[in-house]
Amino acid sequence: xxxxxxxxxxxxxxxxxxxxxxxxxxxxxxxxxxxxxxxxxxxxxxxxxxxxxxxxxxxxxxxxxxxxxxxxxxxxxxxxxxxxxxxxxxxxxxxxxxxxxxxxxxxxxxxxxxxxxxxxxxxxxxx
DNA sequence: GTCTTGACTAAGC
DNA sequence: GGCTTAGCCAAGA
Numbered sequence: 001x002x003x004x005x006x007x008x009x010x011x012x013x014x015x016x017x018x019x020x021x022x023x024x025x026x027x028x029x030x031x032x033x034x035x036x037x038x039x040x041x042x043x044x045x046x047x048x049x050x051x052x053x054x055x056x057x058x059x060x061x062x063x064x065x066x067x068x069x070x071x072x073x074x075x076x077x078x079x080x081x082x083x084x085x086x087x088x089x090x091x092x093x094x095x096x097x098x099x100x101x102x103x104x105x106x107x108x109x110x111x112x113x114x115x116x117x118x119x120x121x122x123x124x125x126x127x
Numbered sequence: 128g129t130c131t132t133g134a135c136t137a138a139g140c
Numbered sequence: 141g142g143c144t145t146a147g148c149c150a151a152g153a
Binding site: 034035036039046047048049050051052053054055056066069070071072073076077078084088 | 134136
Binding site for chain 1: 148151
């Protein structure tokens with residue numbers, strides 16, 4: 001079928017980076033997710049490192065809850081003595097996510113929850 | 128095209 | 141839980 005001038009945006013191929021950013025935006029306030037989870041939600045299994053790469057090159061100007069993304073052990077993936085670490089920790093605590101001995105309790109704050117929320121997400125993006 | 132890097136992870140102690 | 145090692149895979153040089 002031929003495309004009209006209006007048809008441009010609908011099937012715009014999302015880049016991996018765009019999908020990752022979209023996934024990060026879905027993290028609810030007061031919750032956290034891991035790099036691996038974000039990759040999975042974005043439809044990019046086994047690309048946890050890509051999530052980190054994308055976040056690194058994403059301008060701070062884009063409103064994105066990047067601080068809600070932590071690694072699989074519940075830790076902030078920055079050196080503990082860095083400004084970035086402190087910044088992330090402060091933002092998390094501002095949302096009520098406490099770090100206990102440098103770790104977030106993933107059992108309590110992880111999103112999506114393994115039991116139900118992930119399934120819903122993956123089903124919904126099917127169409 | 129090859130080599131190195133890295134905001135990662137899972138597995139084995 | 142911590143530490144090490146081996147896989148992983150896209151970006152940059």
